[in-house]
Amino acid sequence: MFLAVAEGGTVRAAAEALEVNHATIIRGIGRLEERLETKLFDKPSSGYRLTDAGTDIVDLARQMSMASSQLEAKIFGRDQGVSGPLRLTLPVSFATDLLMPTLVKFRAAYPDIALEIIGSGAVINLGNREADVALRVVVGDRTPPENLYGTRLCEFHTGHYAHRNLLTDRSPPAAWLLGADEVVPSGWQPGSGVKMATTPIRFAEMRSQFEAARAGMGITLLPCFLGDADPDLVRVPAGPITRAGEIWLLTHADTRQTKRVRLLCDHIRVAMRGFAGRLAGRIEGGDTSLR
Template sequence: MTTWDDYRLVLAIARARGLPGAAANLKVTLSTVFRRLERIEDKLGTRLFDRLRGSYEPTDTGVELIRAAERMEYEALNADRIISGRDQKLTGVLRITATDALAISFLARHLPAFHTVHPRINVEILSDDHLLSLAGREADLALRPKRPEEETLVARKIATIRWGIYASKETSRSVGKIQNLASLSGLGFVNWIGGPASKWFDEVIPHSIESISSSSLIINAELAAQSDLLVPLPCLLGSQWRNLRPVMTPLTKPVGELWVATHEDMRRNARVKALFDYLVLAAEADKDRFEGTA
């Protein structure tokens, strides 16, 4: 084990618990991972993994090497953040992570103007409902629906997110403006599986009919736009979606927050600071959209 690539390979296999996942993460072929692991084990004269029912479980020696690889990775990432954090050039790649809903309803509206001001910054949007690691440099900035808990992050609340109930243009004409939640009883809804509005709807509208459910707000918005079903959505998204009209906005509950965050080592990076500050101003300009009073 003389190179970082060897340690990196062992770490990738351990995290994926097998060769196929490691090959995908390292962007090499399965045969390459197999040959390199064999070569490393031959060099050390011991096995690093036990092959158990299709899973690769580290041996005692493998565990020690994995711990060493994790320490090396941490130090490398730490050095990379510190060096990148001192970069004062308004050029290069800048990665921001956000959910699909925020990427479509917020970032897509404002980033073209940011590009006009900073044409040499290449912004990459990483649309993912899972939290990407800012410490691990998976992204440089993050839009998150609640205050980040990691102590190493610098974050700022930039918006209050209110919800509303929306329907297609045709359905909204027949339903009209809904004045109270009791009027929703017996109506058909598209619901967000596992979302914050789901539990609330079950509590306040026990007789609503969940005709269709999905795990995506984007899918839910289009389902309502193409049907006679109602849908609870963040006002920012619902107010912009093609063929949707508000029938009750804003709702008293649920109420969310929007935070922009970066790692403390990156807060002075010129690219990060430029986009961080820009998003604060963009959210302020969209205050009425976020709160459903536009």
Template sequence: MFDWENVRHFLAVARIGTLSGAARSLKVDHATVSRRLSALEDEIKTRLIERLPRACKLTLIGQRVFELAQGMEEDAYAIERFVDASRSPLSGKVSLSAPPVLVAHFLAKHLADFRRVHPGVQLSVSGEARQISLSRREADVALRLVRPEEGTSVVRKLGRMSFDLYASRDYPHLHNPSAWEFISYDAGFTDMPQQKWLMSVARGRPIACEISDINGHLAATQAGAGVAGLPDFLADTDAKLQRVAYDGEPFSRDIWLAVHRDLRRSPHVRAVMDFLLKIVKENPAFTISG
């Protein structure tokens, strides 16, 4: 019988197409992925991957093994979920994936409270903008600003995160909207909802700078680089910033909570879900769903 860890590393290479990309996704080094892949090929005495200069390509046998191995992976994760759901109440580790802005500026400040209430639960929080797979145990619980579509997930809308325009109190054009310059996202985020909203509000006025993440938008706004569209929960408490009125429709993003259906009744996972619902409900900057 071959080593499941070798199969797991093979699956990552097959999905991503490079050893380095697989290493990043598995949080190991390049050499470990290469060694695990070679070990699997030695175990089954068959070449599964063609290692090209810039990519890895499945052989014909490798493609079939990949298809079969995905079923093994789902069974392995199902066992993990079953064990997690069967643990004694309120003990164990729960991994939570959420957008970086929520992790850094919202969730982190509540972690001490969670720990005091649930000392037996270790909460592992990861700030990720990408869509993650709960069925592949990339996380146990996910907060997302787009409704998760994975068929094995149970999804609930927690509320809405409202946005407004903000500028530094020292911004020289603070009271002259016709002279505003805007802080926007770069071309890779053209289809992101808040980018579309911001550009509709700017209406042809100049873009002062493009920054790829919202923490950069906050810092640039504080420094007086221009006007930015920021979440109210992030900007309203900042003494350096002032909300500015604008012509246009109000804008918000939905906050979605997702958990794999096998884990939704697990006591320690349930504790995390209830905690998330509570802190969102208690924050006045979030509009709560019914």
């Protein structure tokens, strides 16, 4: 609790990080200060600020937290049971639009495994057991850190998609549908006379972009497996299909031999290799060029 407050700056942030009531955090900090017979935080209205004594011990607290996580990982790594908690982190679209049937089959085969699915694009720390298995898109030539065990599964491609009605001669100008950090594509223009609006529309997350494209709002960049699977969407003429990275299945070196980790990895590995063509943007009987 001390470390969560020190890193979050407020009791609220610490309570959210630890998923406990804020009053529990306040009582915990109070007990620690009483035990150490020193004040660890000043408490101005803007948040909690470390005192000199608190600053002196915060690095030791981080070391204790890391050692505790390593201890848990070592014990978890010896567990050969097919029951108990198991955390999987993966991009939201992989969970909702690609792997959910696989996870349903896994759940049916091993009902005593308490699977927790963390749909997120954030890099979650496997070393401190925030997750046990991670499916990640790795950009460039990077490889997993030394403390992680990784399997490269397949390549991941993206393309530009729009509702098929936007590609007709009478359609209104299409907007570029962009994520928060995306820019209007340069170096190519939509083919077949597609008219483009001068002002783009921005979204905070990909699912909204996807639904906006399906509704006919404009052109957006999507994973090929998502855009190609929707009957209302088509690839924009002249738009490149781009290799965005590689998909890796990752586990921690200390926990990868845990039986339920191995079982989940086996299910995901088989499923993702079956999806390799879709993930690479290959369409049966259609355009298979990659650029």
